[in-house]
Amino acid sequence: MIAKNRVMILDAAYDEESLKDAVEAVFREFPLDMEGKTVLVKPNILAGEPPEKGVTTHPMLVKAVVDKLKAQGAKVMVGDNPGVFGYGRSEKAAETARISGAVGDAFVHLGQSPVKTSLPSQDVPCVMISNEVLTADLVINLPKLKTHGLTFYTGAVKNTFGYVVGGDKMRVHSQAVTPKRFSQALVDIFSVRPPDLTIMDAVVAMEGNGPHHGSLRNVGKILASNNAVSLDAVAVTMIGGNPRSILHLDIAAEKGLGAIDLDQISLNTEIVPIPDFKMPVTFIPGVMGMILNRFLSKWINCLPQIQEDKCKQCGLCVKHCPTKAMTMAKKSYPKADKNVCINCYCCQEMCPEDAIVLKGRTLNFIRGSSR
Numbered sequence: 001m002i003a004k005n006r007v008m009i010l011d012a013a014y015d016e017e018s019l020k021d022a023v024e025a026v027f028r029e030f031p032l033d034m035e036g037k038t039v040l041v042k043p044n045i046l047a048g049e050p051p052e053k054g055v056t057t058h059p060m061l062v063k064a065v066v067d068k069l070k071a072q073g074a075k076v077m078v079g080d081n082p083g084v085f086g087y088g089r090s091e092k093a094a095e096t097a098r099i100s101g102a103v104g105d106a107f108v109h110l111g112q113s114p115v116k117t118s119l120p121s122q123d124v125p126c127v128m129i130s131n132e133v134l135t136a137d138l139v140i141n142l143p144k145l146k147t148h149g150l151t152f153y154t155g156a157v158k159n160t161f162g163y164v165v166g167g168d169k170m171r172v173h174s175q176a177v178t179p180k181r182f183s184q185a186l187v188d189i190f191s192v193r194p195p196d197l198t199i200m201d202a203v204v205a206m207e208g209n210g211p212h213h214g215s216l217r218n219v220g221k222i223l224a225s226n227n228a229v230s231l232d233a234v235a236v237t238m239i240g241g242n243p244r245s246i247l248h249l250d251i252a253a254e255k256g257l258g259a260i261d262l263d264q265i266s267l268n269t270e271i272v273p274i275p276d277f278k279m280p281v282t283f284i285p286g287v288m289g290m291i292l293n294r295f296l297s298k299w300i301n302c303l304p305q306i307q308e309d310k311c312k313q314c315g316l317c318v319k320h321c322p323t324k325a326m327t328m329a330k331k332s333y334p335k336a337d338k339n340v341c342i343n344c345y346c347c348q349e350m351c352p353e354d355a356i357v358l359k360g361r362t363l364n365f366i367r368g369s370s371r
Contacts, residue, residue, distance in 0.1 A: 005230040005259040006030075006266040009238075012203050012222040019064040019222075023199070026224040027068060029268075030197050032138060035073035040136035041065055041106075042195070044144045044159050045080040046211055047350065048089065048096035054216040057142045057201045059102035061222070065140060065199060066103045077132055078103045079110040080162045081169075108132060114165040119188040123176040128165040133193050141195035141228060145202040145219065145235055147210035149345035149358060150179060151186070152283045153246050154211050155235050156198045156228035160190045170346070173322035177342040183247035190228070190248075191257060198228045200235060207239070207278040213354040219274060229258025230265050237262065239277040281358050282345070302358035304336045304347050310355035317347035317356065 008029055012022045043057035051058050062078060069076045078100075082093045090109050094100040100107040113131035133139065143159035151158055164172065176185040200223040208214040221238075225231035229252045233243035243249050243260040253260040262271075282302055304317075304326070317334050318326045325340035326347050336347070348356040 005225075005227050005264055007223060007225040007227075007231050007234045008268045009234070009271065010222045010224070010268075011220055013220060014058055014060050014203055016060065016064070019060050020067075022222045023061075023064045023068050026197075026199055026222070027072075030224065030226050032196065034069055034138065037074050037137040038135070039069050039074045039076050039138045039140060040132050041069070041076060041078045041103075041140050041142060042133075042159065042162060043078065043080055043099060043142040044146075044162070044201075045082050045090065045093050045097055045099060047082060047352075048093035049212075050096060051098055054144075054146075054204050054206050054214075055212055056097040056099065057144050058203065059098040061199070061201050061203075062099050062142060063102040065142060066106055069140075070106075074138075076103075076106045077108045077136065078106045079108040079130075079132065081110050081130060081165050082162075110162075111165045114168075117192055119185070119192070121176075121185050121188045123181050124172050124185045124188070127172065127189060128168045129163050129189075129192060130165055133163045138196045139193055141198040143198065143200050144206070144211075145200055145223075145239075146206035147208060147214055147278075147280050147283075149209060149211075149280045149282045149348055150182065150343070151246065151248060152280060153232070153236055153239070153241065155200060155232045156195070156225075157190050157232055157248055157252060158186065160193070160195070160228075161186055163189060163193065170320060170322040173342065173344045173346060177323075179343075180247055182344070183251055186248045187251045187255060187257070190252065191255070194257065195228050197224070197226055198231050199224045200231060202235065202238075205239070205274075205277075209280050209348070209358070212349050213351070214280075215278065217274065217277065227258040229253060229260060233258075233260035233262070233265060234267070234271060237271050238274055239279075240273050240275075241279070282343075302343070303338050303341060304345065304356045304358060306333045306335065307355045307357055308333050310353045312353055312355070314352070317351055320350060321347055 049055040110130040114128035148154040
């Protein structure tokens with residue numbers, strides 16, 4: 001019998017044989033009955049970026065998983081609902097990320113058949129979820145190891161936010177307006193359909209100001225588990241963090257969705273922390289950060305600011321700001337209203353030019369004093 005909180009850490013590289021070997025090892029450890037089953041493979045396709053940018057799950061890993069599933073008789077679907085930068089553009093985003101080309105006719109547009117789904121949430125009582133998520137016999141989650149301005153870390157649980165169709169992502173942000181409330185909504189969405197298996201692309205991770213414009217870091221690992229929450233706990237530990245400092249993991253653990261304390265997680269090998277892994281500028285490390293990140297972030301968080309030398313005045317940040325805090329007058333640059341901004345950092349996440357930076361004197365002072 002497989003331990004519920006079992007996590008594998010495997011060496012891997014972006015080549016066909018290495019990924020095939022890793023995927024074979026994962027399915028030996030976590031066998032699934034796939035003959036004749038409909039399987040949804042859910043990679044991270046945040047935006048239309050090529051694989052060398054490290055923004056999306058690498059297409060070679062997606063292909064290795066799809067090939068394995070088809071060889072075992074599964075009917076495979078591959079798809080995602082991209083972030084705000086990719087609303088209504090999932091085919092184009094998947095094409096640019098080379099994922100649709102890697103999986104051929106297995107690629108599907110997840111946004112075509114949304115289903116109104118109730119959530120046990122006061123902030124977000126319902127959300128539109130892709131029908132394929134709800135009807136697939138099995139869901140296999142293929143996240144990317146990255147940092148995130150709002151949630152600090154994005155991985156297995158956060159990747160299921162892609163269950164949500166189109167503009168409903170903006171609505172979730174606008175209704176769950178603090179990091180804690182958004183994290184609660186995120187866990188509620190995850191709990192609609194916890195993945196049956198998660199295989200994380202940590203061959204190349206993203207550190208710093210992810211999930212779109214951070215710096216790439218060679219890690220050389222694949223992580224896998226039948227429990228996405230426990231996998232995230234191991235990944236956070238690998239990057240030098242405390243899983244309890246990640247709000248949505250703490251909430252998921254309290255709800256009984258997975259263990260995040262390492263003494264409750266079964267591992268195939270020792271965790272080797274990645275030295276000096278950089279977290280987002282929005283994250284405060286240490287014991288002080290455990291309190292401030294959780295309770296006071298609304299008052300100390302960074303305000304998005306425009307780098308005019310990079311901004312192309314495309315208006316995407318204005319168009320997709322959940323609370324309309326970002327405005328742009330004619331022939332001027334975008335500007336965030338600090339009284340309306342909820343610090344979700346969707347604008348920074350989706351800016352194609354990396355023209356939005358996060359600055360805040362109070363937060364920067366506290367961060368410096370906590371080191």
